[in-house]
Amino acid sequence: MIITMNRNQIDDEMTLFSQLHPGDYGQIPPPPRGLKPRRRRRRGRGGVGEADGVPGGLVGMKKRKLSDQQVMMLEQNFGSEHKLESERKDRLASELGLDPRQVAVWFQNRRARWKNKKLEEEYSKLKSLHDSAIIEKCHLQAEVLKLKEQLGEADKQIHKLSSALEEGHRKCREGHDGVNGSNSPSMTSISTEPLSLPPGFLGDLAYELDDILEWLSHYM
């Protein structure tokens, strides 16, 4: 898997990584103060073939792949400890018939690979967390929508109810103002009958409304 990132992304990842793995060997150094643009280095295969001044004594050495045996041994050592003290480096080098510098370089590159792998793992972990958070968010949004619809419906019913109450009230007043007699509408005509609330729709509120209606029929 190839991840292409620009410098800023990499820096962000590094920061994240160092936060997630504070104890890991690779303490990411703080951003260099007054970061100078890196000087483009000159190359020239002269490095390897130079007669002198080449660190590690790789003079005249052609770049050569390490044998499976050597790699296995190095991997074993890396597995037990990612850091390489100079004593171990020299011992390993002589055991494997390599230059100590080669051993150091191998560890260097191996640490870099290990770090990249860790980063990729961390990335996939965070990505799956992010994905499930997105899904959860969708569910919650759908739920909010549903609840809003229910709320609108409840508002309508409440409106209906209060209109019915008002109507009852009005009729009641008319009854009182007119002749006390047979044609006065009784409070029992105020009924919640036309209100077809879904069962359990208003919950406890429905009981309260019944109480209110009863109370009104008593005192009006």
Added chain:
DNA sequence: TTGTGTTTTATTGCCTCC
């Protein structure tokens, strides 16, 4: 065989720590 992409080995330049 050859072009192309990936991996591995090695170098360079900079930084930190002792």
Added chain:
DNA sequence: GGAGGCAATAAAACACAA
């Protein structure tokens, strides 16, 4: 100031499709 670490990068080695 030197040793050692790291990022960036070059270049050899390797894998593999066309």
